[in-house]
Amino acid sequence: MKKLIVMLIVAAFVGTAFVAVAQDKGPAVIKMDKAKTGVVTFDHAKHQADVPDCAGCHHTGGFEKCSSCHAKKADGKKLAYKKAMHDNCKGCHKEMKKGPTKCKECHVK
Numbered sequence: 001m002k003k004l005i006v007m008l009i010v011a012a013f014v015g016t017a018f019v020a021v022a023q024d025k026g027p028a029v030i031k032m033d034k035a036k037t038g039v040v041t042f043d044h045a046k047h048q049a050d051v052p053d054c055a056g057c058h059h060t061g062g063f064e065k066c067s068s069c070h071a072k073k074a075d076g077k078k079l080a081y082k083k084a085m086h087d088n089c090k091g092c093h094k095e096m097k098k099g100p101t102k103c104k105e106c107h108v109k
C-alpha cells in the first residue's frame with residue numbers, strides 16, 4: 001500500500017512537470033492597436049513573472065483571445081471588449097497599487 005501511494009505521488013509530480021514544460025506561454029510582448037487612443041504594449045512575459053497565476057487573466061481556463069468572447073458590445077454576462085480589458089488591467093493595477101492606471105501610461109500614440 002505504502003509503495004502504491006509513493007508511486008502515485010511520483011506520477012503526479014511527473015505529470016505536473018510535463019504540463020509545465022508543454023504549456024504554450026504565448027508571445028513575450030503583445031502590441032494591441034485597436035484603440036484610437038494609442039497602442040498598448042503589454043509585456044506578457046513580465047506579467048507572467050509578476051502574476052504567476054495564468055487564470056488571473058485567462059479566467060476561463062483556456063487561452064483564446066479575449067475578443068473571441070468579449071465582443072465590441074456586451075452580450076449577456078460577457079462584458080464588452082473595452083470594459084473587459086480595462087476592468088482586468090486597471091482593476092489589478094489599482095488593487096495591487098502597482099502598474100499604470102492613466103490612459104497615456106498604457107496607450108501610446
Ligand code: HEC
Pocket residue numbers: 032033034035036037040081082085086089090093100101102103104105106107
Ligand atoms: C492599464 C492599461 C490601460 C489603461 C490605463 C487604459 N487602457 Fe484603454 N485599453 C487597454 C487595453 C489593453 C485595451 C485593448 C486594446 C486593443 O486590443 O488594442 C484598451 C482598449 C481601449 C479602447 C477600445 C478599443 C476598441 O475599439 O476596442 C479605448 C477607446 C480605450 N482603451 C481608451 C482608453 C482611455 C480613454 C483611457 C483613460 C481613461 C484608457 N483607455 C486607459 C489598456 C488600458
Ligand code: HEC
Pocket residue numbers: 023024025026027030042044047048051052053054055056057058063064065066067
Ligand atoms: C496579466 C494578465 C495575463 C497573465 C497573468 C497571463 N496572460 Fe496570457 N495573455 C494575456 C493577454 C491580454 C493576451 C492577449 C489576448 C488577446 O490578444 O486577446 C494573452 C495571450 C496569451 C496567449 C496567446 C493567445 C492567442 O491566441 O493569441 C497564450 C498562449 C497565453 N497568453 C498564455 C498564458 C499563460 C500560459 C500564462 C501563465 C503562465 C499567461 N498567459 C498569463 C494576459 C495575461
Ligand code: HEC
Pocket residue numbers: 057058059060063064065066067068069070077078079083084085087088
Ligand atoms: C471563452 C470565453 C471567454 C474568454 C476567452 C474570455 N472571457 Fe472574460 N468573461 C467571459 C464570461 C462568460 C464572463 C462573465 C461571467 C464570468 O465571469 O465567467 C467574463 C467576464 C470577464 C470579466 C468580469 C470580471 C469577472 O472575472 O467576472 C473580465 C474583467 C474579463 N472577463 C476579462 C477577460 C480578459 C482580459 C480575457 C482575455 C485574457 C477574457 N476575459 C477572456 C468569457 C470569456
Ligand code: HEC
Pocket residue numbers: 040041042043046047050051056057085088089090092093096098099100105106
Ligand atoms: C493580476 C494583476 C495584473 C493584471 C491583470 C495586469 N497587470 Fe499590468 N502590472 C501588474 C503589476 C504588479 C505591475 C508592476 C510591475 C512592476 O512594477 O514591477 C504591472 C505593470 C504594468 C505596466 C508598466 C510597465 C511594465 O510592463 O512593467 C504596464 C504598461 C501594464 N502593467 C499593462 C497592463 C495591461 C495592458 C494589462 C491588461 C491586458 C495588465 N497590465 C494587466 C499587474 C497586473
